[in-house]
Amino acid sequence: MGKAYGFGVIGAGMIGAFHAEAIKQLPNAKLVAVCDQASGLADQFGQRCGCAGMSDLEAFLARKDIDVVTVATPSGTHADIAIAAARHGKHCITEKPIDIRLGKIDAAIEAHAKAGTCMGGIFNGRFLPTARLLKKAVEEGRFGRMTFGLAYGPWWRDxxxxxxxxxxxxWKLDGGGAFMNQGIHTVDLLQWLMGPVKSVKANAATLAHERIEVEDTAAAVLEFASGALGVMACTTSMWPGHFRTVEISGTAGTAAMADQNFFFWQFREERPQDQEIREKYLQFPAVSVGAANPSAGMTADGHRDNFASFLAALDAGKSPEIDGPEARKAVAIILAIYESARTGKPVEP
Ligand SMILES: NC(=O)c1ccc[n+]([C@@H]2O[C@H](COP(=O)([O-])OP(=O)(O)OC[C@H]3O[C@@H](n4cnc5c(N)ncnc54)[C@H](O)[C@@H]3O)[C@@H](O)[C@H]2O)c1
Structure with a gap:
């Protein structure tokens, strides 16, 4: 095993608790402090997790026993915090979206490059065993010519x-609605599997909520650089919400995820492991608890594996799988969706 890393979590809210649990499960990581601007929350969180609770970010970042910080604050604060972390020589793993503005993301990437520290993003959905199997099938060319990709997140938030x-x-702190907050995992999976997006045409609306500035319902038609086409739709307006779908198709195969399982897995050239994959993962979920509640049914496994892959890259002196430029891609696609919905024109991410 490589070095043991001291961790600090910034943001003691809903997802910060999953960060602490993920760190606890890693043999080469130790949570030493949490920082939240709400000092009461930081203290409670610190007591619960057996670490220091702090509300002064500069003092927290100055701690010598922290090597890596994870950022679990509202989305519009991510890049500024990542830049402050670089200034203090800390490696930084930032929640999705890595930020909501491309210029800020680029500034954070540059700050870490200058400091010689490592900046990574979080897309815990990529670490699902089914997502890994899907990526491997793409890399092996099992779909033939890839022709169509679908990403569908029909969710509900009250x-x-x-x-x-x-x-x-x-807009200022969430940076968007059903796409930027909830749907970004699905957008990231689709672009990771299908390759770069060349253009998007989109519509967006706010249909089921009051007192929000952003969209709760949006749909986009995509053209990928490969020539393949695709559709993405994400909502928080569809009660009761059901499973998320990511479907990849080509001239030689189709595979489709329903939440963390598959509901379809078939290739022209069947291999012995295909039957095993179907037996293990083929399920059509009748209920999807996470579709209406952000933390229901969620475990820390995806964050744990995301953090483990970041630490393995640090040990090897390499850039992590989800580095700054990689985490930026889904944000660029979503901002293009918003611009297209505003202008009615196709937009290149
Ligand atoms: N990867 C996932 O599956 C997943 C799931 C949910 C949320 N998220 C992301 O996590 C982030 C936080 O979401 P949440 O639901 O936990 O929010 P939350 O409101 O529950 O928690 C955010 C916390 O950050 C604190 N905070 C705000 N500004 C701060 C600052 N400048 N410095 C220190 N602390 C600060 C707040 O006091 C609050 O306690 C968002 O970017 C969201 O998109 C990711």
């Missing part, structure tokens, strides 16, 4: 969800 966190549903 008004209370938006009212509770003052930052949610705002």
């Amino acid at each position: 008004q209370e969800y938006y009212d509770k966190g003052g930052w949610r549903g705002t």
